[in-house]
Every structure is written in C-alpha cells, then in structure tokens.
Amino acid sequence: MGRVPCCDESSGVKKGPWTAEEDEKLMDYISKHGQGNWRTLPKRAGLNRCGKSCRLRWTNYLRPDIKRGKFTEEEERLIINLHSVLGNKWSKIATHLPGRTDNEIKNFWNTHIRKKLLQMGIDPETHKPRTDLNHLINLTHLLGISSNNMAAWDKSNINPLNPQLDITTQITKIQLLQNLLQIVNTNPYLSVSGINHSPNPLQLEGYANSNVGLLYPQPHAQSLEAISTLSTDHGGRLCGFNNNNNNNNNNNIPHQKQQYSSEMALPALVSAGEQVSTHHSPDTSTFFEGWEKFLLDDASASDWKEILELVENRNTE
DNA sequence: AAGATTTCCAACCGCCGGCCT
DNA sequence: TAGGCCGGCGGTTGGAAATCT
Numbered sequence: 001m002g003r004v005p006c007c008d009e010s011s012g013v014k015k016g017p018w019t020a021e022e023d024e025k026l027m028d029y030i031s032k033h034g035q036g037n038w039r040t041l042p043k044r045a046g047l048n049r050c051g052k053s054c055r056l057r058w059t060n061y062l063r064p065d066i067k068r069g070k071f072t073e074e075e076e077r078l079i080i081n082l083h084s085v086l087g088n089k090w091s092k093i094a095t096h097l098p099g100r101t102d103n104e105i106k107n108f109w110n111t112h113i114r115k116k117l118l119q120m121g122i123d124p125e126t127h128k129p130r131t132d133l134n135h136l137i138n139l140t141h142l143l144g145i146s147s148n149n150m151a152a153w154d155k156s157n158i159n160p161l162n163p164q165l166d167i168t169t170q171i172t173k174i175q176l177l178q179n180l181l182q183i184v185n186t187n188p189y190l191s192v193s194g195i196n197h198s199p200n201p202l203q204l205e206g207y208a209n210s211n212v213g214l215l216y217p218q219p220h221a222q223s224l225e226a227i228s229t230l231s232t233d234h235g236g237r238l239c240g241f242n243n244n245n246n247n248n249n250n251n252n253i254p255h256q257k258q259q260y261s262s263e264m265a266l267p268a269l270v271s272a273g274e275q276v277s278t279h280h281s282p283d284t285s286t287f288f289e290g291w292e293k294f295l296l297d298d299a300s301a302s303d304w305k306e307i308l309e310l311v312e313n314r315n316t317e
Numbered sequence: 318a319a320g321a322t323t324t325c326c327a328a329c330c331g332c333c334g335g336c337c338t
Numbered sequence: 339t340a341g342g343c344c345g346g347c348g349g350t351t352g353g354a355a356a357t358c359t
Contacts, residue, residue: 016352017327039344055345056328091347106348107326 013042013050018057022047026054027062060103067099071108079105080113084127 029045035058038051047054060066071079075097082093090102090109097105109124117124 015329017354037344050329052330052345053328059346060327088348102347103327111325 012048013053014048015050015053018061022049023057023062026058030058030062060101063101065099066101071100071112075100076108076113079109080117080127083109083113083124 025045025047029041033044035041038055040051041047042049042051042054045054049057078096079093082096086092088106090106094100094102094105114124117127
C-alpha cells in the first residue's frame with residue numbers, strides 16, 4: 001500500500017506563501033508547546049496548513065537560530081569542500097554550517113557556486129576540471145579569443161602577469177591557465193613515460209602553488225613533471241602532438257604546422273581526443289616557455305584560428 | 318518607460334527509512 | 339512480518355524581484 005498523502009487535495013488546506021499572521025501563530029504555538037507531531041500541530045495551532053508545510057516553514061525560516069544574510073567566503077569555501085566529499089547531502093553539509101539550513105545551502109549551491117565552478121572550468125559534480133569541448137570553447141572565449149574575431153584579440157590582456165590588470169582578472173586568468181594545465185595532466189591520452197624533472201620549474205609553478213584566493217588544490221610538482229614529458233622540436237618548440245586519425249576530413253593541417261602550434265593547441269587537441277605521444281628528450285623549462293608564450297602572445301593569430309576552427313568543427317560533427 | 322528575460326529562493330512534491338502496532 | 343504513520347531529505351517549481359534590451 002502506498003503512502004497516504006500528508007494532506008489530501010480535498011481537505012482545503014492553504015498552500016503558497018505564508019502570511020505574517022500565520023507565522024505569528026506558528027511561532028506562538030511552538031514557543032509555548034515546542035515542536036513535535038507536525039501532523040496534528042496545524043489544528044492545535046489554529047492554522048489551515050498541512051503539517052509538513054508548518055515543519056518546513058519552521059525549519060527553513062522561523063527557527064530563531066537561523067542565520068540571515070549573505071554567505072561569507074569562508075562558508076562558501078566550506079560548502080565546496082564539503083560537497084566534494086559528501087555530494088548533494090545538503091542536510092549533512094548544513095550540520096557543519098551553524099544557522100544555515102539545507103534548503104538555503106542547496107539554493108546557494110544551485111544559484112551561485114555551481115555557476116562559479118563551471119566558469120572556472122570545474123565540473124560541479126565531480127570537482128574535477130571539465131574536459132568537454134563546449135567548455136574548451138568557452139575557455140577560449142573567456143580568454144578573449146575567437147576564431148571569428150582574431151583581430152579583436154587584445155594581446156596584452158591575455159597575460160596574467162600584466163600589472164595593469166586588476167587582481168580579479170589576474171586570478172581568473174591564472175585559474176584558467178591552471179585548468180588548461182589540469183586538462184593536459186588528467187587526460188588519459190597523455191603519455192607519462194620518460195619523466196625527467198627539471199630543477200627549475202619556472203615562474204608558472206609559483207602561480208600554481210600560490211594561494212591567491214584559489215579554492216582548489218593546484219597541480220602538484222609531479223603533475224608538472226608528467227606534463228614535462230611532452231617534448232620540443234629542433235627549434236625549441238613544444239611538440240609531441242601526433243595526429244593519426246586520417247578519417248577526419250576537417251583536419252587538414254599539415255603535420256609540421258601541427259607541431260609548430262602545439263604549444264598552444266595541446267590542451268585543445270588533447271581535449272578533442274587526439275593522441276599525444278613523446279619522441280624527444282623532455283624539457284620542462286621549454287614546455288613552460290611555451291605556456292609563457294601562450295600567455296604573452298607569442299603565437300600568431302593564424303595559428304589560433306586554425307586550432308580553434310579545428311576544435312569547433314569537431315564539436316559540430 | 319515598458320516589455321522581455323533572467324535570477325533567485327521559498328515552498329512544494331514525492332520518496333525513503335525508521336518506528337510503532 | 340506487514341501495514342501505517344511520521345519526519346527527513348533532495349529535486350523541482352512558481353512567481354517575485356532584478357536586470358537587460
């Protein structure tokens with residue numbers, strides 16, 4: 001036998017927003033008699049409401065220990081961390097935030113945090129970097145790059161080292177960079193053989209390990225080592241991209257060109273499912289020089305255009 | 318200024334597990 | 339053991355408020 005509804009439709013109980021008068025009746029009753037037996041409470045309190053509705057109103061709104069106002073950064077961080085461990089267990093998460101209700105936390109997650117994580121390139125369900133193509137394209141747009149709008153690419157603006165940028169923009173760009181690094185690092189197509197760690201991990205590792213308001217653990221040195229297995233060609237440019245998929249008609253970029261541009265294209269290509277292999281001796285510092293070029297715009301607009309078109313074409317297939 | 322669209326959140330809905338008989 | 343009841347939980351929604359065009 002199925003569960004009997006708490007309040008059946010024909011009983012004529014009121015639904016929708018609570019009035020101040022109803023709130024007062026409920027608070028008055030609970031202050032005198034306490035909680036308990038929500039089913040019979042409405043009648044005893046003189047309310048034409050379902051018991052469940054009364055309980056919800058009390059626990060989510062009227063309870064005297066409820067904290068009002070915006071969530072603090074500390075609370076936000078805590079929610080994200082707890083969610084990464086507990087998932088959508090809002091009531092469990094709420095037990096760690098005194099004065100906040102599960103409903104409030106759930107709403108805050110769905111309206112703020114979720115979007116924020118997506119913008120940062122983090123999957124809010126798994127708390128791992130997003131690697132889907134749509135996101136990759138969004139990333140390029142966030143960085144101010146578009147294959148349709150290369151002329152408008154603000155070269156200086158892409159550089160997070162630029163002191164003219166405000167701190168928020170700098171952090172955003174650094175986070176995007178970190179996400180790209182993580183995409184490279186976490187993609188199964190990447191080989192991790194032949195690690196040869198360079199003792200001079202570069203400027204960027206400083207960013208990766210800094211705590212400028214970042215919410216997530218940043219790539220560990222070992223991750224950076226794994227990335228460093230990618231190699232450079234005789235001209236000192238990063239390569240290791242080897243496209244073996246000849247069935248794809250949209251991919252007609254000459255092989256040499258692919259190598260030439262791979263220092264920027266790598267995350268895109270890896271994300272697109274390309275095989276990445278290593279042929280040469282690893283060189284961490286050269287690899288990161290590549291990333292610095294990416295940031296400082298040492299790549300030509302035409303390189304970017306080809307790369308982005310490739311990714312976008314694949315996305316529409 | 319006004320209509321359209323988006324954002325936000327209080328409240329609802331249905332399911333589940335625990336307890337009681 | 340099965341049925342009934344209750345409280346709790348997470349997903350979803352309606353509509354007010356805010357923002358955009």
